Amino acid sequence: MNYPPHLSVIIPLLNEADGLPELYRELQEALRPWANRHELIFVDDGSTDGSFAALEKLHAEDPRVVVLRFRRNQGKASALMAGFRRARGEILVTLDADLQDDPREIPRFLDKLDEGFDLVSGWKVKRQDPIIRRVLSRVFNSVTSLFTGLTLHDFNCGFKCYRRGVIQEIRLHGELHRFIPALASWRGFRIAEIEVAHRPRKYGQSKYGSERIPRGFFDLLTVLILTRYHLRPLHLFGALGALLSLAGSIGLAYLVFGWFFGQWIGDRPLLSLSILTMIIGLQFIFFGLLAEIIVYSSRQTDIPPLAAVLDQDDSRKDID
Template identity: 55%
Template sequence: HNQDSRVRVFQFRRNYGKSAALAQGFKEARGELLVTLDADLQDDPEEIPNLIRKLEEGYDLVSGWKKHRRDRLVKRVTSRIFNRVTCLLTGLKMHDINCGLKCYRREVTDTIKVYGQLHRFLPVLAQWAGFRVGEVVVQHHPRKYGKTKFGVSRFAAGFFDLLTVLFITRYTRRPLHLFGSVGMLAFLAGLGISAYLAYERLFLQRYLSNRPLLFLGILLVIVGIQFVSIGLLGEMITESNKNRDEYALRKVLS
């Protein structure tokens, strides 16, 4: 930045993670098109024009596809599994969701809120918000700078984040649909067990005081009611905290 006044550097007080870095970059960026690129230069900056050309075909977010990855076998395999599972559960048709090389229209970065470790799922969040998402094959070079942070714990954390994304995209505005469904299943199961035990007691004259099934039925009924109550509370909280639109406009025709 000392050599070029157009370059701005933002230094955090500590390492807050990639999502925080992207959120700050999106906030400070001034252009209508934004490009993200990891600092290790495994992704080639010369691919940026290809992403922009793809974006001009009508897409709102274009991600790179490291079709020929220059990583260790274990990382390639786990990445493929992660991408397949994510696409299967979210309906997104991509090969490389977490590629660091991406090009965005400003509307996308203004709409999507990045926090935690959800940077891995930006294409999923963009598609859920109604934006067109595409990808283009890019070159991938062997690592020259820094050390990979990949590991089993990171892989596991990615799937927990996937659960977060699934909840955000499906139930953020309707928590009762999730908690209510689970609660009703538990309640009906408990009710069925209780009805069966009542039949045994009334018509077969069997004692129930020492039956574990009795306690299971009561427990399921109570848990079911609690889950439904949590869903209702979630609906009330959601309704009272609507501070932004739940949709994004592409354009207005007049």
């Protein structure tokens, strides 16, 4: 009988050919209790080594292995979205293919999910990474927790477990995969975190460098706009505009005060700067007003997603 698997494990990868056979063996051992109720979805994100050939061999040996391949590198967010769309399980697990995540942790994720949560994220307490990367990760997680309102120790951990309803409401692009818990929390899903082991890398090399730092800042700004301000953009742009206008007004007030006492202000750089600041502030405010009009026009008949409905016969209907 061909029935949808209960558990889908999604593994995005890039140039991890050496470790794939070992990862497959570990996954099979960890998923033994779900032997006939799981599928493994490997997403090859444009590998240039022998990763795809290794995956073809695994697929030929085990029909539960699903292989997706991009023609060129598209990024982890795209790889995850491709895996989400192909997955058939009610529960989805994601982990990296570098063997630093231990598949034996999967049952712990499922147990935590059964406590009533919708997404369980891993927390690599003892990271096997260089100290500079650990420091940057701590800063990133602290700033993200502060601005998103969701307190997690490790937003970027690739080891996560989801209910299907979560991935049905989240769309990823760019590098927004790092903010999946924040996006899910904003949609009203319940988020939990568990400690997981982080093993040293055995094969290949890390795909992440220092260039992620500035990209992470802009991605965080994108998440804030998509969550807190997507329905009220004037609150963001209006606040920025008001601060700039206030700064310009203070500068002009200071110059006018000096002018009353005979000071010449026509050649003062502060005069030009204050006027420019006020103009930019007003532009931010008007930009926010235009964004509000656009939002209202496009979403005036829209409502947030429902979690349940009580119909006329008072029977409860859950909505995934």
